Amino acid sequence: MPAASTAGEVTLSVSGVSKYFGGVRAVDNVSVDIPKGSIFSIIGPNGAGKTSLVNMISGFYTPNTGSIIFQGKDITALRPNERAERGIARTFQNIALFAGMNVLENLMLGRHIHMKSNLLKACLYWGPNQREEVRHRARCEEIIDFLKLNDLRKQSTGALAYGFQKRVELGRALALEPDLLLLDEPMAGMNSEEKEDMARYILDVNEELGTTIILIEHDMGVVMDISTRIAVLDQGTKIAEGTPAEVQADPAVIAAYLGTSH
Amino acid sequence: MTNADTLGALLLENERTRPTKPAIREKDLGIWRTYDWAEYTQNVRDFAMGLAKRGFGAGDKLCVAGNNRPRLYWAELAAISLGGTAVPVYQDAIATELQYVLNNADVKVIVAEDQEQVDKVLSLRDGLTGLEYLVYDDSRGMAELEDDAAVLSFEEVQADGVEYGRANPTAFADAVAKVKSTDIALMAYTSGTTGNPKGVMLSHGNMVRTCRTFLENEDVRESDDLFSYLPLAWxxxxxxxxxxxxxxxxSCNCPEGPETFRRDGRELGATGFVAAPRSLEMVLSEIQVKANDASGIKRWVFNTFRDVAVDIENRKAEGLPIxxxxxxxxxxxxxLVYGPIRDQYAFRRARWVYVGGAPLGPDSFRFFRAMGINLKQVYGSTEVSGLVTLQSDEMASPDHVGKPCPGIEVRIDDNGEVLIKSEGVFQGSLKMAGSALATLGSWKAPDS
Structure with a gap:
């Protein structure tokens, strides 16, 4: 089974990317290599450029400089949907579910890129289309089981508790069957019990499904507990990278978070 | 009705006489999956042979821990068919309770449903003297235990069993034929009122004859669907x-899990239930809360027609004309009311609902009967295989427990103790000399 590995193959290689908004250098010449099968956390103070970096990886922003190589191929110029087809999925800082649809329907939507039927065939719902739907439903049911959403499958997501909505969002990203999963603050606004559950699911996704994960998170306890590697951003530049223990001991990180004494 | 007097023989008879009839269903990944008697028996056989290959035989004990899952039932029957004893435990038992039971019963093999149960057992590992190995059903989270020689998957054991069965084609039938009706099939741990739990030993004969008595007094059909939602250890x-x-x-039908069992129960619509008073009380309070939350007119409809039906029930109980x-x-x-309520709360097809284990309040009892649910009382205890008295449809009442079933004698002695003589009276408590009054053929109910 794919345990988290720090050495060896690199899934995603970001080299020298920058993103400018007018005069603001949101991300300035950042390079990171994400090892296959790792949980790679990106931390930093507010406005450090974490989300901008993830947005460039998912294709939401195009970098001004630098390149992004995913599984050996340059994806810098690809659109977000093309990246999704190659196996990059993400969740959002603010919940972006379809509130009027139920859990199962939201997950089925995540299967969209894997569905081959066109509109006309889908309307007829016969033969191969029916089989395709059944196959995708089965995959979604596995995710429901994996994330223990069984009793909620027919509930509309708008009415769910916040922690469950976040979990459904994770489920929808998993429905893509991604090789790389970008989680933008999956635990923001959660209570400690919900955080613990979410941390457990992130570890399970990583260990059981072998998915490489990039995590942006402010809860340092969780980050230090579950990450294989951590990169620290401050004002758009990378100031440190290493294992949780290395990062915690790094003077530059301490300075960025706590300020220096003069 | 069948003459077989051991559980293994009954299983083989079902394989022979009704191979394609549904035996067990499980809701898994959102879908009800059916196993017929041929598949059911084959699964038991493969697992039994896998156990036999590893040296499990007559007199050995196998423990199952987890929710109602077909594989746990198969594991129990596999051990029982080999002349061994099944020791089901409550899935929410804490580690120390579990350790007492496992050691007290000298359990050799544990079949655990999932990671939660496996972790619980492994945390006790050093303190478990007789345990040889552990088998898990759900493989999630088990990757790190792959190298542990004492932790096996259900599939692994069955695969070994298939191989072993090929080399010894008659081994299973031979083992079943050797089991006597006096052999201990099940060990049910009961807390009693004081001290450590006692392992109540029930023989094949106890279970089969008790069940025969039940079937002679209640309408159970081959086409029926029972809902397996009660703890395995009960x-x-x-x-x-x-x-x-x-x-x-x-057929038995296993819900997806404890969170979904109410919805699954409604989908299934079991034809008969045995329920604890607590779960019926929960249903009742939910109905009341929902009725109170409803709009004025709906509330009026519910209250009016409930009162009509309850009034009729009360008049019936007093023998007054309606x-x-x-x-x-x-x-x-x-x-307007009774039909929809029966439908919503999974009683749509139920021909009988027994409440047992403790008394249900008379008002609650009459409410369910008023809703057209054929609620009746059963009285029994673990030591008498769970059956002493049943109420027939005509005599259903919250005020008494019904008449003793034919073949069961009940006497109240001078001290007010209840003496019960029945084919179901247990074979004694494990490792507790003197507690077995079975020698007299009757058993004293300590508290009821």
Whole structure:
């Protein structure tokens, strides 16, 4: 089974990317290599450029400089949907579910890129289309089981508790069957019990499904507990990278978070 | 009715006489999956042979821990068919309780449902003297235990069993034939009122004959669907679900999990239930809360027709005549209130619902009967295989427990103790000399 590995193959290689908004250098010449099968956390103070970096990886922003190589191929110029087809999925800082649809329907939507039927065939719902739907439903049911959403499958997501909505969002990203999963603050606004559950699911996704994960998170306890590697951003530049223990001991990180004494 | 007097023989008879009839269903990944008697028996056989290959035999004990899952039932029956004893434990038992039971019973093999149960057992590992290995059903989270020689997957054991069975084609049937009706099939741990839990030993004969008595006094059909939602460790589950299904050929149905069992139960619409008073009380309070939350007119409809039906029940209980007007109102209420309630709470197809284990309040009892649910009382205890008295449809009442079933004698002695003589009286408590009054053929109920 794919345990988290720090050495060896690199899934995603970001080299020298920058993103400018007018005069603001949101991300300035950042390079990171994400090892296959790792949980790679990106931390930093507010406005450090974490989300901008993830947005460039998912294709939401195009970098001004630098390149992004995913599984050996340059994806810098690809659109977000093309990246999704190659196996990059993400969740959002603010919940972006379809509130009027139920859990199962939201997950089925995540299967969209894997569905081959066109509109006309889908309307007829016969033969191969029916089989395709059944196959995708089965995959979604596995995710429901994996994330223990069984009793909620027919509930509309708008009415769910916040922690469950976040979990459904994770489920929808998993429905893509991604090789790389970008989680933008999956635990923001959660209570400690919900955080613990979410941390457990992130570890399970990583260990059981072998998915490489990039995590942006402010809860340092969780980050230090579950990450294989951590990169620290401050004002758009990378100031440190290493294992949780290395990062915690790094003077530059301490300075960025706590300020220096003069 | 069948003459087989061991559970293994009953299983083989079902394989022979009704191979394609549904034996057990499980809701898994959102879908009900059916196993017929041929598949059911084959699964038991493969697992049994896998156990036999590893040296499990007559007199050995196998523990199952987890929610109602087909594989746990198969594991129990595999051990029982080999002449061994099944020791089901409550899935929410804490580690120390579990350790006491496992050591007290000298359990050799544990079949655990999932990671939660496996972790619990492994945390006790050093303190478990007789345990040889552990088998898990759900492989999630087990990757890190792959190298542990004492932790096996259910598939692994069955695969070994297939191989072993090929080399010894008659081994399973031979083992079943050797089992006597006096052999201990099930060990149900009961807390009693004081001290450590006691391992109540029930023989094949106890279970089969008790179940036969039940089937002679209640309408159970081959086409019936029972709902397996009670804890495996409860004697009621072993008798009224597993044994009844083996003897009548009807199917057991496992819900997806404890969170979904209410919805699954409604989808299934079981044809008969045995329930604890607490779960009926929960249903009742939910109905009341929902009725109070409803709009004015709905609340009025519910209250009016409930009162009509409860009034009729009360008059019936007192032997008073029922007016034509009341009957007419009840007919309207059936369409507006009682039918929909039975449908919503999984009683749509239920021909009988027994409440047992503790008394249910008379008002609650009459409410369910008023809703057209054939609620009756059963009285029994673990030590008498869960059956002493049953109420027939005509005598259903919250005020008494019904008449002793034919073949069961009940006497109250001078001290007010209840003496019970029945084919179901247990074979004694494990490792507790002197507690077995079975020698007299009767058993004293300590507290009831």
């Amino acid at each position: 004697v009621g589950e072993a008798i009224y679900s597993t044994t009844v299904s083996l003897m009548s050929g009807c 007016s034509l007007g009341a009957k007419l109102k009840r007919a309207i209420g059936e369409i």
